[in-house]
Amino acid sequence: MSSDAWEAVIGIEIHAQLLTRTKMFCGCALSFGDPPNTHTCPVCLAHPGALPVVNREAIRLAIVAGHALGCEIAERSVFARKNYFYPDLPKAYQISQYDQPICGPGCFRFLTEDGEKTLGITRAHLEEDAAKLLHLGGEGRRANAEGSVVDFNRGGTPLLEIVTEPELHNGPDAASFLKQLRQTLVHLGITDGNMEQGSMRADANISVRPVGATGLGTKTELKNMNSFTYLERGIAAEVDRQIAILEAGGTITQQTLHYEPSTGHITSLRSKEEAHDYRYFPEPDLEPVVPDRAWVEELRAALPELPIDRRERWIREYGLTFEDAEVLSEPVQLGDYFEQVAALAPPKSTANWVRGELRALLRDRGQEPWESRVSPAALAEIITLVESREISMPSAKAVLGHVVEHGGLPREVVAALGLGAIQDEPALVAIVEQLLADNPVQAQQMREGKDKLIGFFVGQAMKATQGRADPARISELVRERAGAG
Amino acid sequence: MALTDLTAEQSITAIAAGRTSSEDLVRAHLERVEHDDWNNFLAVNREAALARAREIDAMPQRPPLAGVPIAIKDALSTRDLTTTAGSRILEGFRPIYTATCVARLEAAGAVVIGKTNMDEFAMGSSCENSAYGPSLNPWDTTRVPGGSSGGSASAVAARQAPWSLGSDTGGSIRQPAALCGIVGVKPTYGAVSRYGLIAFASSLDQVGPFARTVRDAALLLQSMVGRDPMDTTSLDWPDPIVLPTAGRLDGVRVGVIEELMGEGIEPGVRAACRAALRRVESLGGTVVPIELPHASYGLATYYLIAPAECSANLARFDGIRYGRRAEATDDLLEHYERTRGEGFGPEVKRRIMLGTFALSSGYYDAYYGQAQRVRTLIVRDFAAAFAEVDVLASPTSPTVAFRLGERTADPLSMYLSDVCTIPVSLAGLPSLSIPCGLSDGLPVGLQLAGPAFSENRLFDVAHALEAAIGFDPSPPGVTA
Numbered sequence: 032m033s034s035d036a037w038e039a040v041i042g043i044e045i046h047a048q049l050l051t052r053t054k055m056f057c058g059c060a061l062s063f064g065d066p067p068n069t070h071t072c073p074v075c076l077a078h079p080g081a082l083p084v085v086n087r088e089a090i091r092l093a094i095v096a097g098h099a100l101g102c103e104i105a106e107r108s109v110f111a112r113k114n115y116f117y118p119d120l121p122k123a124y125q126i127s128q129y130d131q132p133i134c135g136p137g138c139f140r141f142l143t144e145d146g147e148k149t150l151g152i153t154r155a156h157l158e159e160d161a162a163k164l165l166h167l168g169g170e171g172r173r174a175n176a177e178g179s180v181v182d183f184n185r186g187g188t189p190l191l192e193i194v195t196e197p198e199l200h201n202g203p204d205a206a207s208f209l210k211q212l213r214q215t216l217v218h219l220g221i222t223d224g225n226m227e228q229g230s231m232r233a234d235a236n237i238s239v240r241p242v243g244a245t246g247l248g249t250k251t252e253l254k255n256m257n258s259f260t261y262l263e264r265g266i267a268a269e270v271d272r273q274i275a276i277l278e279a280g281g282t283i284t285q286q287t288l289h290y291e292p293s294t295g296h297i298t299s300l301r302s303k304e305e306a307h308d309y310r311y312f313p314e315p316d317l318e319p320v321v322p323d324r325a326w327v328e329e330l331r332a333a334l335p336e337l338p339i340d341r342r343e344r345w346i347r348e349y350g351l352t353f354e355d356a357e358v359l360s361e362p363v364q365l366g367d368y369f370e371q372v373a374a375l376a377p378p379k380s381t382a383n384w385v386r387g388e389l390r391a392l393l394r395d396r397g398q399e400p401w402e403s404r405v406s407p408a409a410l411a412e413i414i415t416l417v418e419s420r421e422i423s424m425p426s427a428k429a430v431l432g433h434v435v436e437h438g439g440l441p442r443e444v445v446a447a448l449g450l451g452a453i454q455d456e457p458a459l460v461a462i463v464e465q466l467l468a469d470n471p472v473q474a475q476q477m478r479e480g481k482d483k484l485i486g487f488f489v490g491q492a493m494k495a496t497q498g499r500a501d502p503a504r505i506s507e508l509v510r511e512r513a514g515a516g
Numbered sequence: 517m518a519l520t521d522l523t524a525e526q527s528i529t530a531i532a533a534g535r536t537s538s539e540d541l542v543r544a545h546l547e548r549v550e551h552d553d554w555n556n557f558l559a560v561n562r563e564a565a566l567a568r569a570r571e572i573d574a575m576p577q578r579p580p581l582a583g584v585p586i587a588i589k590d591a592l593s594t595r596d597l598t599t600t601a602g603s604r605i606l607e608g609f610r611p612i613y614t615a616t617c618v619a620r621l622e623a624a625g626a627v628v629i630g631k632t633n634m635d636e637f638a639m640g641s642s643c644e645n646s647a648y649g650p651s652l653n654p655w656d657t658t659r660v661p662g663g664s665s666g667g668s669a670s671a672v673a674a675r676q677a678p679w680s681l682g683s684d685t686g687g688s689i690r691q692p693a694a695l696c697g698i699v700g701v702k703p704t705y706g707a708v709s710r711y712g713l714i715a716f717a718s719s720l721d722q723v724g725p726f727a728r729t730v731r732d733a734a735l736l737l738q739s740m741v742g743r744d745p746m747d748t749t750s751l752d753w754p755d756p757i758v759l760p761t762a763g764r765l766d767g768v769r770v771g772v773i774e775e776l777m778g779e780g781i782e783p784g785v786r787a788a789c790r791a792a793l794r795r796v797e798s799l800g801g802t803v804v805p806i807e808l809p810h811a812s813y814g815l816a817t818y819y820l821i822a823p824a825e826c827s828a829n830l831a832r833f834d835g836i837r838y839g840r841r842a843e844a845t846d847d848l849l850e851h852y853e854r855t856r857g858e859g860f861g862p863e864v865k866r867r868i869m870l871g872t873f874a875l876s877s878g879y880y881d882a883y884y885g886q887a888q889r890v891r892t893l894i895v896r897d898f899a900a901a902f903a904e905v906d907v908l909a910s911p912t913s914p915t916v917a918f919r920l921g922e923r924t925a926d927p928l929s930m931y932l933s934d935v936c937t938i939p940v941s942l943a944g945l946p947s948l949s950i951p952c953g954l955s956d957g958l959p960v961g962l963q964l965a966g967p968a969f970s971e972n973r974l975f976d977v978a979h980a981l982e983a984a985i986g987f988d989p990s991p992p993g994v995t996a
């Protein structure tokens with residue numbers, strides 16, 4: 032059998048840190064990068080007698096996320112203790128949710144170049160993050176370390192764990208899904224989605240089966256992929272590995288795996304036999320979560336336009352390409368900026384300007400459009416001036432460059448720099464005639480059919496006018512005058 | 517009369533009248549604490565208590581509890597004051613915060629004089645599971661004071677404190693109160709914040725008072741109840757606790773739990789309880805038999821739920837952040853095993869193992885799940901009973917104080933000490949124990965229980981009975 036004979040079946044689990052002000056079960060502030068163990072208290076250090084208190088903002092964010100994922104919001108959800116010993120887990124149990132999560136079944140829509148696809152969401156639940164272990168010496172790896180220390184600042188950070196149905200079949204779709212899920216969560220202010228810093232992490236459950244089969248093969252779990260590329264590559268590598276084993280007549284062992292991006296190797300973290308028995312049971316220190324239904328509906332009604340709906344609208348109403356829409360939608364501030372400009376100028380040109388000239392100019396300065404001196408109104412004005420031929424393209428770029436540098440209103444910049452297109456027809460005619468006279472050889476060759484030389488004359492004219500002439504008009508004049516001469 | 521013989525109420529009156537001061541009272545009790553014949557104290561708070569007493573004495577407007585001393589069970593976290601929960605694993609541990617209930621009492625003017633001995637992590641019924649040796653019963657020092665709050669009960673009986681705090685999971689306040697001849701109250705689950713109570717079984721644990729009179733117990737509870745934002749299982753308290761004044765029980769219907777008046781209950785205990793019930797009738801109340809069909813499953817249910825919860829609650833004691841740590845090792849698992857192996861006593865280990873097993877994959881439903889279902893049935897039994905009667909009565913303990921060592925070899929016989937108190941705990945209801953007489957010269961406790969939030973009714977009934985019974989809470993040879 033070839034690899035075409037196999038179908039991969041993939042489900043994703045995502046952990047996203049919530050953008051609350053304080054931790055999941057205590058009043059300590061969330062922070063990234065503060066000195067170790069400066070945001071701790073008896074609760075998140077698990078001192079004897081301390082008790083958890085649920086963060087209501089985390090509940091709100093979970094419900095908003097549930098709405099965005101099309102999930103049912105449970106009438107009653109229950110926290111549970113997940114028991115295991117590790118130094119990053121001070122209570123030796125993680126407060127999580129088990130059989131009664133806050134968000135029930137749902138469905139997430141995402142765009143691919145083949146169009147819109149959907150992925151079933153099994154559930155989403157709230158839990159607390161573990162603390163951060165730092166291994167000293169031995170290149171930071173636990174096995175070789177001289178010692179380990181714990182920073183409890185992260186311990187107790189609210190997490191939303193989202194589990195999908197095993198309905199994906201390849202790495203690129205998995206990456207597309209994760210990208211757009213991340214975008215949606217960031218857009219709604221649920222998480223900052225920073226995968227490098229670990230505020231969003233993904234695991235993939237992977238199995239393969241012969242094409243046409245309906246049952247599921249034995250699955251493996253690929254842990255902690257912290258970029259879209261690694262997710263895509265890791266899945267590809269694991270699918271290949273499984274197919275190779277099956278084609279050689281072997282069987283897949285259920286296990287937890289690690290994908291090493293630098294080598295592309297997959298290694299086993301633990302087998303099913305080594306898996307923990309977490310001994311889940313309902314958390315007796317916390318009441319069940321029974322959100323007020325009116326509040327749940329209020330949050331649903333207040334949901335803003337989702338990124339996928341925005342992108343589909345741009346493609347439908349603005350005539351953007353899939354790629355335009357994809358590039359402009361990320362990050363959400365860029366999309367907002369684009370929309371503000373597109374409200375005042377032709378959207379398709381706006382897309383080109385924002386994606387092209389503007390970002391290129393700003394990249395050198397390490398700025399983003401929405402934080403630059405180029406207000407949406409200013410960019411829209413430049414685009415409008417070009418469209419109405421009041422300035423030439425080179426002038427427009429010069430104006431934009433000036434606004435990037437100094438700010439200001441484009442019309443005033445145009446006037447101040449004298450960049451307005453030369454509308455004075457006799458002056459243009461004079462320039463063209465002078466050029467034809469000064470370059471008789473080229474003029475003759477052009478008349479004899481060397482059309483390329485029109486460009487030469489246009490270039491000369493632009494130079495002579497310092498870019499203020501309309502190249503299209505010059506081109507017309509060159510043909511006209513050369514023919515007449 | 518010695519200062520240490522005063523009840524808390526009498527002390528407050530004496531202070532108000534200028535006949536004594538908080539400092540004198542605290543000093544007199546510290547004196548008895550420091551000559552501790554009963555091993556009741558694991559930590560003494562001498563300097564801080566005296567300083568606080570002087571501070572209160574200097575106040576133009578005294579707080580309600582006026583600087584009366586109090587002893588606190590070592591299961592409650594007290595900032596800077598050593599707190600061990602009777603365990604080796606917390607040897608020398610000084611907490612960074614104070615339990616809400618203790619903080620509330622301190623704010624109301626109580627002065628903490630020390631921390632009392634207990635069965636390790638509140639697991640036991642005799643105080644013999646303390647890593648620091650058992651407390652002794654002031655009525656007979658060859659006998660146990662009960663447990664797990666044995667030190668708190670014994671200290672109040674022995675006049676080392678007029679009142680104290682204990683915690684009750686399956687009987688840990690009521691049973692030692694009975695064995696030491698004093699009043700002990702386990703309030704409605706959620707009445708008193710558990711924030712700062714070192715957890716044994718979270719769904720059952722409840723802090724409550726010990727005192728030598730019902731009115732003192734009510735006064736102490738009055739200053740503690742009510743919702744605490746740090747404990748989401750704590751409750752908004754509907755009506756304030758009022759000090760009981762009732763002398764009659766006209767119209768009060770008392771149900772006798774028949775299952776707890778027969779086999780397994782010592783004849784002397786039965787007799788004292790029957791005598792108390794006759795007093796109910798003579799005070800105008802009625803006494804009717806009541807059945808709690810599922811109460812007999814209480815003990816089995818409790819010994820699944822409580823160990824299951826404790827197996828998780830005690831997992832935090834790993835010697836990494838605080839407490840006693842075993843000698844260093846390179847291996848993490850070995851670190852856990854050594855620290856916990858050396859730090860925990862045998863009963864604690866037994867219950868952690870029981871609970872771990874009861875929660876294990878494949879067994880959860882048959883054990884923990886089943887126990888939760890039976891717990892629901894017991895809750896319903898009580899609801900049905902309280903449709904017929906106002907108060908339920910039974911012995912608090914099936915026996916009077918037993919001898920040291922008598923039951924240590926047989927855990928099951930020890931567990932049976934709580935057979936009368938456990939069903940009420942599983943239902944989360946308030947109940948208290950008052951002394952109702954002697955059997956062979958040792959105190960017998962009568963347990964009264966009511967529906968949730970019926971503390972005021974329980975105090976009224978207990979107060980009327982207390983007066984009618986006229987029990988003298990003075991162990992022979994103890995009173996100065």
Ligand SMILES: [Zn+2]
Nearest residue numbers: 057059072075
């Ligand atoms: Zn904290």
